[in-house]
Amino acid sequence: MIYKEACTSLKNRSSVLIVISNKGGVGKTSIAIAMSMFYAQKTKHRTLLLELDSSPGDFKTIFDIEEDKSLELALRFPQKYSRYVKNIYKNLDVLNGISNPLAAESIKTEAVNILFDYIYRDYKFIIIDTQTTINGIILDALRFSDLIFIVSDYSLESISRISSLLKFLVDKFSISKSKMKVIINKKKFLDFYKIWDITKIIELPIEIFISMDSRFNKTNFLFNREKIFRTKFFRQVSKAISSSLI
Ligand SMILES: Nc1ncnc2c1ncn2[C@@H]1O[C@H](COP(=O)(O)OP(=O)(O)OP(=O)(O)O)[C@@H](O)[C@H]1O
Ligand SMILES: [Mg+2]
Numbered sequence: 001m002i003y004k005e006a007c008t009s010l011k012n013r014s015s016v017l018i019v020i021s022n023k024g025g026v027g028k029t030s031i032a033i034a035m036s037m038f039y040a041q042k043t044k045h046r047t048l049l050l051e052l053d054s055s056p057g058d059f060k061t062i063f064d065i066e067e068d069k070s071l072e073l074a075l076r077f078p079q080k081y082s083r084y085v086k087n088i089y090k091n092l093d094v095l096n097g098i099s100n101p102l103a104a105e106s107i108k109t110e111a112v113n114i115l116f117d118y119i120y121r122d123y124k125f126i127i128i129d130t131q132t133t134i135n136g137i138i139l140d141a142l143r144f145s146d147l148i149f150i151v152s153d154y155s156l157e158s159i160s161r162i163s164s165l166l167k168f169l170v171d172k173f174s175i176s177k178s179k180m181k182v183i184i185n186k187k188k189f190l191d192f193y194k195i196w197d198i199t200k201i202i203e204l205p206i207e208i209f210i211s212m213d214s215r216f217n218k219t220n221f222l223f224n225r226e227k228i229f230r231t232k233f234f235r236q237v238s239k240a241i242s243s244s245l246i
Contacts, residue, residue, distance in 0.1 A: 013120045014119070014120045014123050014124050014125060015124065015125050015126070015146050015147075016126045016128065016141070016144060016145045017035060017125070017126070017128065017145065017147045017148075017149065018127075018128040018130060018138075018141055018142060018145040018147070018148050018149070019031050019032045019035070019127070019128065019129055019130060019149045019183075020130045020134070020138070020142070020148060020149070020150055020165070021130075021132065021150060021151040021152065021158075021162060021165070022132050022134075022161050022162065023132060023151075023153065023161050023162065024132050025153075026151045026153040026158060026185055026186070027151055027153070027183075027185040027186065027210070028151050029053070029057070029058060029059075029062075029129050029218055030185075030216070030233070031149065031151060031183060031185065031237060032049060032127050032128065032129035033049065033062075033129075033218060033221060033228075034228070034233065034234050035127050035149075035237060035241060036048075036049040036092055036094075036125070037089065037092065037229070037234065038234070038237060038242070039124075039125040039127065040089065040090060040091050040092035040125070041090075041229075042238075042242065043124065043125065044091060045091065045123075045124035045125060046091050046093070046122060046123045046124060046125075047092050047093070047123060047124065047125040047126075047127065048092075048093050048094070048095060048122075048123040048125070048126045048127070049088075049092065049093070049094045049095070049127050049129070050071070050094075050095045050097075050126060050127070050129070051071070051094070051095065051096055051097030051128075051129050052071075052097055052104075052128055052129065052130045052131065052137055052138050052141060053129060053130055053131040054097055054098050054099060054100060054101040054103070054104035054131060054135075055101065055131040055132065055133070056097070056101075057096075057097045057099070057129070057131065058218075059094060059097060059129070060099070061219075061222075062218060062221050062222055063086060063088050063094050063096070063221065063222070064222060065086050065094070065096045068084070069083075069095075069096055070095075070096045070097070070099070071095055071096065071097050071098050072098045072100075072103060074095060074115055075107060075111045075112070075115050078111075078115040078117075078118050079118065081095075081115060081118055081119065082122070084096075088221075089225060093123075101135075104135055104137060105135055105136065107136060109136070112140045113140075116144070128145070134169075139173060142169065142173070142175050143173075143175065145179065146179060147179055147181060148169075148175070148179055148180045148181070149180075149181050149182075149183050149208075150162050150165065150166060150180055150181070150182050151182075151183045151184075151185055152182065152183070152184055152185070153184070153185055153186045154185070154187050154188060159184075159204070162182065162204075163204060166180060166182075166204070177205070180205055181205055181206075181208065182204045182205055182207060182208075183206075183207065183208040183209075183210060183240075184206060184208070184209050184210070185210045186210070186211075186212045187209050187210060187211045187212060188211075188212050207240065208236075208237075208240040208241075209236075210233060210236045210237065210240075211232060211236065213233040213236075215231050216228075216231045216232070216233035216234075
């Protein structure tokens with residue numbers, strides 16, 4: 001269903017998918033990487049993985065990105081943004097985020113819109129990884145995203161936090177709830193029923209459960225990226241977003 005929704009919105013421009021959470025370490029980056037690998041591999045369309053994490057993010061390390069390739073320069077010279085993008089796998093490119101949180105705070109919506117107008121011409125899928133704190137540029141991206149994946153880990157505290165985040169985005173910023181999907185990551189079998197009962201009560205739009213996978217590590221991208229395709233983690237993320245294909 002999710003894959004179909006993303007493809008349907010391809011008619012006019014690229015599909016933008018964003019992964020968010022107000023809790024650290026829940027798997028935002030890992031999920032964004034797996035989704036981008038899935039779309040690039042499955043559709044063969046050009047796919048861009050974009051980092052909006054200035055906390056700082058970890059794309060620079062994971063993808064071994066040079067100092068001169070970053071979103072900061074892409075925003076400054078949008079016509080030439082492709083110079084600041086790194087190809088990391090066949091038709092999959094990555095745009096490294098802004099490492100300085102203060103610089104990220106000062107980005108204007110107009111600059112973001114201009115850059116995206118250029119990006120839309122080149123990519124069918126844009127997958128965005130984010131930081132735990134919502135800033136102006138993330139808010140802009142949430143507004144024009146087609147799908148928003150809100151990630152929680154398998155704890156009540158985390159689920160309660162993302163529930164507040166969802167409400168906040170809907171009530172305060174009028175972001176449509178219909179484009180939000182909740183992902184519960186790092187599922188451990190024994191906790192399942194307790195969490196499932198609670199999420200039903202608070203009416204979270206849960207679409208996806210991903211198990212704890214001891215074989216998965218996001219740094220595999222640097223050392224053995226083919227291995228990611230063989231992990232249960234990748235299979236579960238792919239299955240969840242491609243169910244309409246079957
Ligand atoms: N389902 C999973 N099974 C096993 N390990 C996982 C799973 N999901 C994520 N991880 C691991 O958990 C750690 C945190 O994941 P990740 O960096 O993707 O989270 P994050 O939400 O992006 O964190 P941050 O808030 O720091 O940006 C990483 O070491 C990653 O490899
Ligand atoms: Mg991250």
